[in-house]
Amino acid sequence: MAPPQTFSLLAFTFSLLAISSTVGGYNITKILASYPDYSSFNSYLSQTKLAEEINTYPTITLLALNNDAMASFAGKRPLSVVKKALSLLTLLDYYDPESLHQISEGTTLSVTLYNNTAGNAPEYLGYVNITDLYGGQVAFGSAVSGSKLDSYFTKSIKQIPYDISVVEIDAPIIAPGILAASPANITVLLENAGCKTFAKMLAKSGVIKKYESVIKNGLTVFAPSDEAFKAKGVPDLTKLTRDEVVSLVEYHALAHYKPKGSLKSNKNKISTLATTGAGKFDLTTSTSGDDEVVLHTGIASSRLVHTVLDATPVVIFTVDNVLLPTELFGKSHSPAPAPVLSPAPALSPAGGAPPAAASPSEPPTDESPKRSHTDSPTGLANSKSANAAVAVRSPSLFTALVTIAAIAVSVSRCS
Structure with a gap:
């Protein structure tokens, strides 16, 4: 029988394993809810959807502004400008x-979320300069050359070691051009982003008017690149009727603001502008790696490549494949149903007519399309990898604990 200390070691090890497996993320909205002095800051994080984006990152430092500082800064500025700040x-x-008070050589540059949400941000615009000044002060400023260090650390708010740190600063960091409202000429933005084919379809079909009509309440656009339309396997879109072209272009947009962070955390089917009572025209999403979002139509998948514009309440992405809804292309991509073979009819004793042949089985409907050869298994693979990442966030710790357990078992056998 194994000695008591062996069982104690095993119990301790498996307790640590249980704890390590439950180590999860954080919810910035809930964290800040405990601090009423930052209620305005917290509210703006939710309004701009930044809270959803923040919650997807394993490590974050949030430089929070108190209610007075937020009131002074936000004022009458549009939400798109507040989000950038x-x-x-x-x-x-x-x-x-x-x-912050032990920065090597006294100064460092840190990449920010702005670098990920602003698309092609100019050099260093998405970085912050952190400098440990003499006298115990820590200053912050834009990393763009010539920018001032005019925001200062005032106090600590909340830390979850090595996951999230929330500290207060006395003023926002103003980078060059950040206070300017972003342009929202959709077709021009698409053309400049290498989506001229899609921009032309948008204008010619008249769907641009529908896009513009929903902007006030929110608009998300998934624009295929020009190369996507030339890709092998894309159906001949010239054979579509005018109404089908309209549905296809509408299928590439949502009637609400859904930035990348919202798409990363999404678990449900997403309705598009093409969604009606007669057709679902919906999308699902999955994630791949730390920061990749994949859209699934039921026929094939498409990856978010670039953020052209993220200016609340409008966000425009480029995608690497044309989104093909099953309502338009599902049947053509599904294999034809195999005929049902009935046995040779036997003659009746009275010499009557043979029984009627069995009718062929009905083809699959658009409600449950068959997986075609163009379907990508990415969604399933990504789902598994994402689950694995959540289940074990510290693989080295897990390995060490399993090793301890193995040693304990070995000791028990030798005793």
């Missing part, structure tokens, strides 16, 4: 008060 206050690294 708050993105610049979200550092993709961990800095608690102690590490």
Whole structure:
């Protein structure tokens, strides 16, 4: 029988395993809800959908502004400008008060969420300069050359070591051009982003008017690149009727604002502008790796490639494949049903007519299309990898604990 200390070691090891397996993410909205002095800051994180994006990152430092500072800054500025400023206050690294005062060589640059949400941001526009000044002060400023260090650390708010740190600064970080409202000429933006074919379809079909009509309440666009229309396997779109072209273009947009962070955390089917009572025309999403979002139509998948514009309440992405709804292309991509063979009819004793042949089985409907050869298994694979990442967030710790358990078992056998 194994000695008691062996069982104690095993119990301790498996307790640690259980704890390590439950280590999860955080919810920035809930964290800040405990601090009423930052209720305005918290509200703007939710309104701009930045909270959803923040919650998807394993490590974040949030430079929070109190209610007075937010009132002074936000004022009458559009939500799109507020979002850019708050993105610049979200550092993709961990800095608690102690590490802020121990910066190597006194200064460092930290990448921010603005770098991910602003598309092709100019050099260093998405970075923040952190400098440990003499006298114990820590200053922050834009990393763009010539920018001032005019925001200062005031106090610590909340830390979950190495996951999230929330500290207060006294003023927003203003990078060059960040206060300017972003242009929202959709067709021009699409053409400049290499989506001229889609922009032309949008204008010619008249769907651009529908896009513009929903902007006030929110618009998300998934624009295929020009190369996507030339890809092998794309159906001949010239054979579509005018109404079908309209549905196809509408299928590439949502009537609400859904930035990348919202898509990454999405678990449900998403209705598109083409969704009606007669047709679902919906999408599903999955994630791949740390930051990739994949859209699934039921026929094939398409990956978000680039953020052309993220200016609340409008976000425009480029995607690497044309989105093909099953309502338009499902039947042509599904294999034809095999005929049902009935046995040779036997003659009746009275010499009557043979029984009627069995009718062929009905073809699959658009409600449940068959997987075609163009379907990508990416969604399933990505789902598994995402689950694996959530289940074990510290693989080295897990390995070490399993090793301890193995040693304990070995000791028990030798005793």
